[in-house]
Amino acid sequence: MPEPTLEATTPGATLTTVAAELQVRDKYNGSLLATLPQCTPAGVLADIERATAAAKTAAALPRHERGRILDTAAENLKKCADEIADLIVAEAGKTIQQARKEVTRAVNTLRLSADEARRSAGEVIPFDAFAGSENRQGWFTREPLGLIAAITPYNDALNLVAHKLGPAIAGGNSVILKPSQLTPLTAMRLVELLVEAGLPTDVITVVLGDREVAQTIVSSRQVRMVSFTGGFATGRAIAATAGIKRLSMELGGNAPVIVFDDADLGKAVESCVSGAFWAAGQNCIGAQRILVQRPVYEEFLGAFVSATKALVAGNPADERTDVGPMISVEAAATAKGKIDEAVAHGARLLAGGTLHGSVLTPAVLTDVPHTCAAWAEEAFAPLMLVEPFDTTEEAISLANDSDYALQAGLFTKDLDRALRTAKAIEAGGVMINDSSDYRFDAMPFGGAKYGSMGREGVRFAYEEMTQPKVVAIAS
16 A cells, blocks of 8 residues: 655644745646645644543543544535545545445444444453352453543545544544545544534544654654554654554555356456456555466456456546546556566566656556566555466465465355465455455454554454553452
């Protein structure tokens, strides 16, 4: 996943020190959407103090009130779904159909968070399970950590923010939120909906600013947890500067999908086209490498290329568009550079790969050397690699040929083979008879292997954002 930087503005509060203004632009036509003040490292210290004081306010909210606020915000988000979807289209470049689905998911994320606020209070501890403790009884509760720093990316500008704010509020924490510098407006609109639903204005502090601002937030002793979704370089920097605090990181992937020779090829093609090119490929669990068993390789490849060529790329506001712009002209040019490098080293470009400003037409490559960036790195672009394999062992080896492993997919009608392969794949999740990009917002979500820490998914993020407190009574 690409690197978010940190920015700043605070609903309900005045910035102490303001730096250069941030211009937020339409990702398709470049028009100016908003100009926002940013914070300096000196200014953000005051924001941290306010956010730290607000932790007491957040913790004092009874669970029923946290649940009510989150449910009300979900209902209000549903009511203004068209407005928010249009904002996502302009600010993030998602197609209008994809933006509507993101709003629907975010509504569900907030509702799941409301349920967690009411349900997950702790457990009774069976002290008499240990000899000598028969005269004790007690329980543990789940208590808020305090101030949580939430750093979010641009590719799901609404729902990934909801995945941090919802569980944090459910757990009784205050939050200092750093949305992507490229998509702050959607995040700020969600905060407004939460405040309108009754959340005290100081419980969430939104901060816009540069890397120094980010470092000031992350290194603060008052911050008890950093929840970060973004790139590996930024993740390493956060880990190096955070100090003693809880870290939760989702750092991207390079997702494989295995198509076995007994698979339903029609379903596999349809799922993989969606999994590869949803959100212009800017999806951390989006399929990047499809591994196809040799007997059906040519049939699958032909159908996949045809389906890819049929996709419409262009204006994300047009209902007919399947693939919108990438987040910037620079990001699109970088992705085009990976395609060109692969072709220069012998790869075949079978579809797409044409650049029109920030729009890169969906590209399909075969015969890509594994030394090329298109294979070895997360592309985060509308770019798919297709490669044949012969044996299950070979497919597993190729699938695991990455330091980063969020999710994977596989297609087969053989349940035994599906389960054995899923067990052998090194990833945080394996989707059987589905592309790698399926995600239900209640499931545990996070990576295996290098870099990733902790889990999102509302219940699991709630547990990351709270801590057990034991009460034992001796009689």
